[in-house]
Amino acid sequence: MLFLTRNRRIIPKGVDFDQIDKEWDWDNFVILQALIASLSVYMFPHKFASMPVWETRGVLAIVVIHVFVSEPIYYWVHRFLHGNYLFAPYHSFHHSSAVPQPVTVGSTTLLEELFITAIIGLPIVGCCLSGYGSKSVIYGYVLVVDFLRCFGHSNVEIMPHWIFDNVPLFKFILYTPTYYSLHHSEMKTNYCLFMPFYDAMWNTLNKNSWVLHKKISLDAGKSKRVPDFVFLAHVVDITSALHVPFVTRSLSSMPYSTKVFMIMQWPFAFVVMLLMWLKSKTFLLSFYNLRGRLHQTWVVPRFGFQYFLPFASKGINKHIEDAILRADRLGVKVISLAALNKNEALNGGGTLFVNKHPNLKVRVVHGNTxxxxxxxxxxxxxxxxxxxxxxxxxxxxxxxxxxxxxxxxxxxxxxxxxxxxxxxxxxxxxxxxxxxxxxxxxxxxxxxxxxxxxxxxxxxxxxxxxxxxxxxxxxxxxxxxxxxxxxxKLAAMKLPNDVEGLGSCEYTMGRGIVHACHAGGVVHSLEGWTHHEVGALDVDRIDVVWKAALKHGLQPVSSLPK
CATH class of the missing domain: 3.40.50.720 (NAD(P)-binding Rossmann-like Domain)
Structure with missing residues (x-):
């Protein structure tokens, strides 16, 4: 959810389609562990059935075995995987994901998954053999391990630095997302599973780990890079509201089409729609980079049908106006209005806002040219x-x-x-x-x-x-x-081939293809035009805008290979 995490991201780049495709089968490790766990229960049904639900001494036993057995074994095997002979065939696939994400945990080879399963299994087996095993300890340990692995790969720093300032030893007990992200960028350091103590002991701890962590933590409340261009969209309908990266990343990387599971989640989406209607504000949905410029998509929290309710128009215009004024304060150069946000009956194709705020520095564009x-x-x-x-x-x-x-x-x-x-x-x-x-x-x-x-x-x-x-x-x-x-199809254009960090599709559009009004705002930004494009279209500028779009590498969808 970028609207919550944008100022805490460690690696600022976006997750592109290539990475999403590589990580498509991330859940293989879940299936593998479930199969092994099921096989274990099948082989020893009476032992599992006779286990107590809770055993306090089992918690201590499993923690001790993890710290003194699993952690050092993982460290050395992980370090060997970065050697000349093992890295390319067995570990390079995991590191091909440029931006760590929670699902990157499962983007590994079979050998790595078997190794991780063994690492998780050792404390469980040891705890059970000691006679202190319990169902709660087993399930709890697996959940904690999976959570901490996803936490480290999240690319979002939520661990406050004051913990390490007040308790310096804690930095050697539990790693942070920043700590692990440095391993992806500087691969000869930070090999540990969860405990940096072992990196410190064997001299592979990255010296920038805590400096970078402190910087990100202290800057968390500050706005970082200002977008050059904003596309101001809105939700189309209740079902398509689920077609967003923070709900279903894999499906949002494909053109929208109704799926059975989406229909099943319709009641949930309907409740969210009511809550958004009751109290919400425009939020950041996605971003990408184009030739050094940051482009973002903001979403007005209103659904398509609401634009046709007479009593809702004032509130919708207030949301759009607030978004434009916010973009103006931030220093955004161009904001493009999508679909119904520029409806003639609603705000005259954007003229309402330009006339009301004649000193806007941000250029308001409807993209209809x-x-x-x-x-x-x-x-x-x-x-x-x-x-x-x-x-x-x-x-x-x-x-x-x-x-x-x-x-x-x-x-x-x-x-x-x-x-x-x-x-x-x-x-x-x-x-x-x-x-x-x-x-x-x-x-x-x-x-x-x-x-x-x-x-x-x-x-x-x-x-x-x-x-x-x-x-x-x-x-x-x-x-x-x-x-x-x-x-x-609806008028659309494919973004230039040098677009970076784009990993979601715009409604029913294909990968890298955006609605023409979105593309119109992109062209306005790339050209550096200083006029507003609102209200009636200037027919004389149609050819000018078209040639500018082609000059910058945008392609009409009709010219793309089928």
Whole structure:
């Protein structure tokens, strides 16, 4: 949960898709230990059944055996694994994870897992043979060992330094996440399991262990690096709220799709939604780095359906405004509004905030200029007629004006003659004839290119002729009802190949692909533009933004290999 741990992270880099894929089978060690434990109970059923639930002397026995047997054995075997002959085949896989995470504990080879299982098993067997074994001691020991291993790999320093200042000997009794992270970066030091005493005794203790720990502990309450760019998103729906890294890291690294277990967790997610509605604030969800710039995604704690509740609009705008002002105070250069956060009826596409706070240093961007550019560049030059729904919206207006300049006849579906005429008058005089108002879907029965900016039902889709392609900029996307037609995805672009630390997918987008409004904010930041991009789209800037996106290495999804 980055919103809780961002200032306590030891290695600041993000966990990327490569590391997530390497650690995909992290739970193998859990399965292995469960199988061995089950086999032991099966082989000695009466001994386990006759064990007492609790034996006080067993706690002392298992601690003594762990400290004087398991710890030194682990130290020396671990040290040998870093030797020239054993490291590459047996231990390098574990160290290939650049950013330690709790699941990195299980990212090991079979030999290492058997070794760890033996290390855990020795105190248990010794305790039982001494006659002091109990069920609580066995289960408790395994849980404590697994917890401490995950604690050391967490990459989050929660151990306060004052403990070591007041009790200096304690630093040799229990390691910290900082201590273990140094082992991953400087592999010839800090070999111990949990007790730095053995590193100190055999002269492999990293001298920076406590200096770095103190620095991180003292800086924990301070904001560290300021993001250059922020994408201000919101929750789509209750089920997709589970598609986040701090709930299911592996699933969030893949495009969102509804899973059975997500449906089972719907009641829990619903309760969380109610709590967020009652009291919550905008929080940090994810981050990545691009060419030395820190990009973050913040989330307004509101769900999609809440944006359509009239009584909720004031509170939502307050959340968005607070996020913009916070970004301004921090020194963020660009903040891009996602989806419904820039809804025209809600805040005029961001104009509400820019007009209310004219001295903002942060640039507020709706990103719709690049969204329009993506859609327009998907429409082949040979197309001579387009049917457009949502025709008088910000995007619809820009698309209609751009296409009419290109000589394309645009059938604009709208019941408002006044709004249609206002848009038509914006077009050059010799192009106005290319804009045609229609009020029914039947008018498009011979048009094979539909641009959908307002949700249409399967029944309305029936008016499209066979072979029609549906371009769309509507959220949520329309249902792919017609088998004799094709459906485009929401406007999106792939981030440049040199993006670093990206490990989660943006809703239904593929890996490394973001919505066009997100990409528009990225381009705004990379170009260093100093203007706000809010309200109505400047049609003349569509090509400018498109060329800038391509220049910086962003790729339209339609050009990517299938």
């Amino acid at each position: 690049l969204t329009a550019a993506v859609i327009l560049n998907e429409i082949h030059e040979s197309v001579k007629e387009v049917f457009l729904t949502g025709a008088t919206s910000k995007l619809g207006r820009a698309i209609a004006l751009y296409l009419c300049r290109r000589g394309v006849r645009v059938l604009m579906l709208t019941l408002s003659t006044e709004r249609f005429q206002n848009i038509q008058q914006e077009a050059p005089a010799d192009c106005q004839k290319n804009l045609v108002q229609v009020t029914k879907y039947q008018a498009a029965k011979n048009c094979e290119t539909w641009v959908v900016g307002k949700w249409i039902t399967p029944r309305q889709q029936r008016w499209a002729p066979p072979g029609t392609h549906f371009h769309q900029f509507v959220v949520p996307p329309i249902l792919a009802f017609r088998r004799d037609c094709t459906y485009g």
